[in-house]
Amino acid sequence: MKVKWVKVKDGNAYTSDITQAVAKVSWGGSVSQAARTAEIEVISAPDDVNIKNLKLNIGAGHVIKLYEGGGLIFYGEVQSARKIGEAGTVAYTCYDLLNHLLKSTCSYNFSNTTAERIARKVCADLGIKAGGIVATKAEIKKMIIDGDTPYDAIMKAYTKASKKTGKKYICRMDGAKLSVEEKGKRVKGFVLAEGYNITSAEYEETIENMVNVVKIYDEKGAQVGEVRNDKWAGKYGIYQKAYKKEKGINAKAAAKSLLQGIEKHVTVGAADGDLKCIAGNGVEVYDRATGLNGLFWIDSDTHTWENGTHMMSLELNFKNIMDSKEYEEKEG
DSSP states (O other): OEEEEEEEETTEEEEEEOGGGEEEEEEEEETTTOSOEEEEEEEOOTTOHHHHTTOOOOOTTOEEEEEETTEEEEEEEEEEEEEETTTTEEEEEEEETHHHHHHOOEEEEEEEEEHHHHHHHHHHHHTOEEEEEOOOOOEEEEEEEEEEOHHHHHHHHHHHHHHHHOOOEEEEEETTEEEEEETTOEEEEEEEETTTTEEEEEEEEEOTTOBOEEEEEOTTSOEEEEEEOHHHHHHHOOOEEEEEOOTTSOHHHHHHTTOBOOEEEEEEEEESOOTTOOTTOEEEEEETTTTEEEEEEEEEEEEEEETTEEEEEEEEESSOOOOOOOOOOOOO
C-alpha cells in the first residue's frame, strides 16, 4: 500500500509520499452509501526526524491517494480528523469525489433523452470528468428534477432505464472520473472458501424490507392492477407497496420487481483480500458452517492494511439489488 498526500498552495499542487508515516489504512464502501471512503491513521511522532520532515499539516479538502498493486484505488478529499491518544495517531477520514454528487442539489427538465446523456450532463455541470458511462439506449420521455442530489438524478434516470433493460446499475469513481457500470459483475479468479481464506462468517435472515403486495395506480389515483406473492402474504401477513404507472414502462413488470421476500445477509471476514471485492460486485463463497455455496453479491466492503497484512470484511446478499431511486411524475 502506498499513500500520497496532495496539497494545493498558491494555485500549485504539491504531492508527498507519506506511506512511512501511515500506520493503518481502511478503504471501503457500500451500495447504499455510494461514495467510497478511506481512513488513514498517521503516526503522531514529533521527535521522529523522518516524520517531522514530511511536515504533515494535512487539512480538510486536501487530496489523499491510495495505490495498491501498482494502481490507483482511491482518490478522495479529507473530510475530518480525530486524534487517537492510545495509538498515538491522527485518523483522517476521506470521501471520494462522488460525495460532491451526494452533498449538492440540482434542478433539470429532461425530455427525449437517455440515462447516459443525463449522467454526462450532470457531470459537466459539476465539473466532474465523465469516465465509462454505460449505454442503456432506453429513451426517457420526460423527467423533472427539482432539488434532488445529482447522484439521485443520475440514479433516477438509470432506475427508469433498468425497468426497460432489465439490468442493474451502480455509480462509482474511477480516480477523479465518474463511471456508471452494470452492477453485479463477478470477481474473476478469486474465491472465498472455508479453510482457505475465510477467517469468520455470520448468517442472518430478515423480513424488515418485505413487500408481498404491490398495488398499481394510474395518474388519477385509481387502482388498475395488483401483483402479489400469496405464499409470503399468507405466512408473514400483508406488507404492501403502491406503484404509479409510468409512460413507456410495463406496469405489471415494474410492480413485480418491487416484490421483496426474506432478505438473507452474510458477513464474511477474509485474509489476503482481493481489490475487486467491492460493493456491487459478485463473489463466489464456499463455507460449510453457514451453508454458503455459490455466487453472492457484495452490499458493502471494508479493506484494511496494517502491519503488512491485507484483511477484508464483506457484507453479502443472496440477491443483486440496485440502489433504486424511484421517479414520481411532476407537473410542468
